Amino acid sequence: MRVVIAGGGTGGHIIPALAIADELKSAFAAEMLFIGSPRGLESRLVPQAGYRLELIQVGQLKNVSLMTRARTLLDLPLGIMRCMRLLRDFHPHAVVGVGGYASGPAMGAAILERIPALAFEPNAAPGLANRLVGRWVTGAAVNFAPAARYFRHAQVTGIPVRSEFFRLTPRLAAEPPHLLVFGGSQGARVLNTILPKIAAPLLDAVPGLTILHQAGARHAETTLAAYEASGAPPERWQVHAFLDDMPRRFEAADLVLARSGASTVAELCAAGKPAVLVPFPQAADDHQRKNAEVMAGAGAAKMLIEADLTPSLLEATLRELLDNAAALAAMGERARSLAHPDAALRIAAMVAAMSRRTSKAG
Numbered sequence: 495m496r497v498v499i500a501g502g503g504t505g506g507h508i509i510p511a512l513a514i515a516d517e518l519k520s521a522f523a524a525e526m527l528f529i530g531s532p533r534g535l536e537s538r539l540v541p542q543a544g545y546r547l548e549l550i551q552v553g554q555l556k557n558v559s560l561m562t563r564a565r566t567l568l569d570l571p572l573g574i575m576r577c578m579r580l581l582r583d584f585h586p587h588a589v590v591g592v593g594g595y596a597s598g599p600a601m602g603a604a605i606l607e608r609i610p611a612l613a614f615e616p617n618a619a620p621g622l623a624n625r626l627v628g629r630w631v632t633g634a635a636v637n638f639a640p641a642a643r644y645f646r647h648a649q650v651t652g653i654p655v656r657s658e659f660f661r662l663t664p665r666l667a668a669e670p671p672h673l674l675v676f677g678g679s680q681g682a683r684v685l686n687t688i689l690p691k692i693a694a695p696l697l698d699a700v701p702g703l704t705i706l707h708q709a710g711a712r713h714a715e716t717t718l719a720a721y722e723a724s725g726a727p728p729e730r731w732q733v734h735a736f737l738d739d740m741p742r743r744f745e746a747a748d749l750v751l752a753r754s755g756a757s758t759v760a761e762l763c764a765a766g767k768p769a770v771l772v773p774f775p776q777a778a779d780d781h782q783r784k785n786a787e788v789m790a791g792a793g794a795a796k797m798l799i800e801a802d803l804t805p806s807l808l809e810a811t812l813r814e815l816l817d818n819a820a821a822l823a824a825m826g827e828r829a830r831s832l833a834h835p836d837a838a839l840r841i842a843a844m845v846a847a848m849s850r851r852t853s854k855a856g
């Protein structure tokens with residue numbers, strides 16, 4: 495079976511795509527081709543994971559000027575034609591669109607070439623690419639039931655996460671506490687600004703605590719400088735632009751402070767990790783808040799709204815939780831009960847069922 499996986503941009507699109515690819519490879523010995531954009535995180539993560547990647551030029555449509563939008567629309571037929579050529583060369587049995595830049599043209603090409611197309615949608619409200627192709631796809635895998643109405647033949651599968659998240663070694667009571675801070679694949683300005691302000695008093699109040707802070711590529715230097723100027727003991731904190739080995743980073747953490755992007759939430763559940771979530775307020779249709787509300791409602795996380803977030807509120811929340819191992823353990827267990835351990839396999843099985851139909855047809 496040959497499968498094309500198209501899309502990317504942020505980690506939230508490409509990381510589940512890699513989990514689907516791994517499952518297709520191990521369960522169905524599938525051969526994969528990724529189609530992405532040079533601007534997306536896929537240009538680094540896909541070759542690193544050992545998969546073949548073809549890049550196409552696609553512009554942006556959201557949060558850009560009218561001129562850029564017009565150019566993107568004019569370039570779209572070229573993008574679709576390039577994808578049609580890639581599909582004719584690779585002869586896939588199915589195409590999976592994971593949302594993000596390259597997903598639209600590749601799914602368009604699959605529909606025109608009459609190749610079965612599966613859309614993957616992690617959010618409660620789909621992004622533009624998936625909204626445009628939703629009616630023409632062969633099937634869809636969604637994380638939230640309300641997203642199903644945008645697609646033909648949608649199933650609620652959950653979000654596939656890297657399988658390592660399900661197999662982490664539990665923390666031991668004797669280990670010094672560790673806090674992981676990360677703001678989605680691009681970092682979160684609000685966490686980058688507040689954490690250095692509270693690092694010194696927090697480290698002082700919680701004996702042995704260490705902090706690992708992922709700040710995002712654009713803000714790593716300024717965040718590092720702010721920590722350096724904060725007076726927090728340098729051996730007890732680290733700042734990174736991006737963390738490549740997230741399962742290991744989760745394993746080492748007693749508490750996670752993060753945005754509530756769809757994959758982040760799915761990973762917290764898979765790992766059974768307690769969290770403090772600060773939804774990104776500008777996310778389309780405020781979907782990060784909906785993700786965090788599901789977690790907070792189940793007692794799996796605490797949600798703090800960015801508009802209300804002050805250094806003292808964040809410090810008090812983190813201190814209280816880090817001081818209460820029993821509360822952390824209970825939150826972690828509730829998070830685990832929300833996990834979808836079979837998401838990757840279910841999506842891979844949907845792709846395989848579609849592929850069999852193409853094989854029979856031709």
Ligand SMILES: CC(=O)N[C@H]1[C@@H](OP(=O)(O)OP(=O)(O)OC[C@H]2O[C@@H](n3ccc(=O)[nH]c3=O)[C@H](O)[C@@H]2O)O[C@H](CO)[C@@H](O)[C@@H]1O
Nearest residue numbers: 504505506509616678679708736737740755756757758777
């Ligand atoms: C700002 C924005 O529009 N964010 C959207 C984007 O977020 P974003 O890409 O940040 O979203 P997610 O939280 O879904 O995914 C982040 C992924 O990157 C990984 N990671 C992150 C940091 C790091 O250093 N290393 C690393 O591997 C995480 O483990 C996770 O797998 O896509 C998500 C899924 O469509 C949406 O829900 C988010 O609202």
